[in-house]
Amino acid sequence: MKTVITFGTFDVFHVGHINILQRAAALGDTLIVGVSTDALNYSKKGRNPIYPERDRMKIINSLRYVNLCFPEESLEKKADYIKQFNADILVMGDDWEGKFDHFKDLCEVVYLKRTPSISTTEIIEVINSVE
Incomplete structure (x- = not known):
């Protein structure tokens, strides 16, 4: 049995979030x-x-x-979270490519392609520009 762990803010939830979580699962x-x-x-x-x-x-x-969701309180605790949940695979979006390679001694690290042309930041910017 393999356990996969990933992290995110998941604000203004959109199809890109669904895609990466589905592929991570x-x-x-x-x-x-x-x-x-x-x-x-x-x-x-x-x-x-x-x-x-x-x-x-x-x-x-x-x-x-998703089998379990928990609050990520600190970026510095990622290694602790990986160990706590006995994760075999860490999944992150490819915009983080290489930034989590130092966890390869704890688990496999996989970077998945993000859904093109969609991001929470861009959605918020579009909404704010309408005002």
Whole structure:
């Protein structure tokens, strides 16, 4: 049995999120998803997510591909999360290519292609430009 782990903010949920989670789940038997907390998102991006973490986690937990969802509180804890959940495979989007290779001593690291022409940041920018 293989356990796959991935991480994300999953704000303004869209088809790109579905695609990467579905493809990540296909790599193993169990998919565990770390959802960035509001505080972590603010520290990374300098803004709060549109939807609070409890709502984003509820969305991720509702997906049939996801077996477990947990709050990711710190980028520095990724190795701890990999160990805690005995993950065999870490999946990240290919926009992170090479950035997580240092975890290859803990598990296999796979970068999946992102869905072209869609991102939460772009969606938010389009919405803000309408005002």
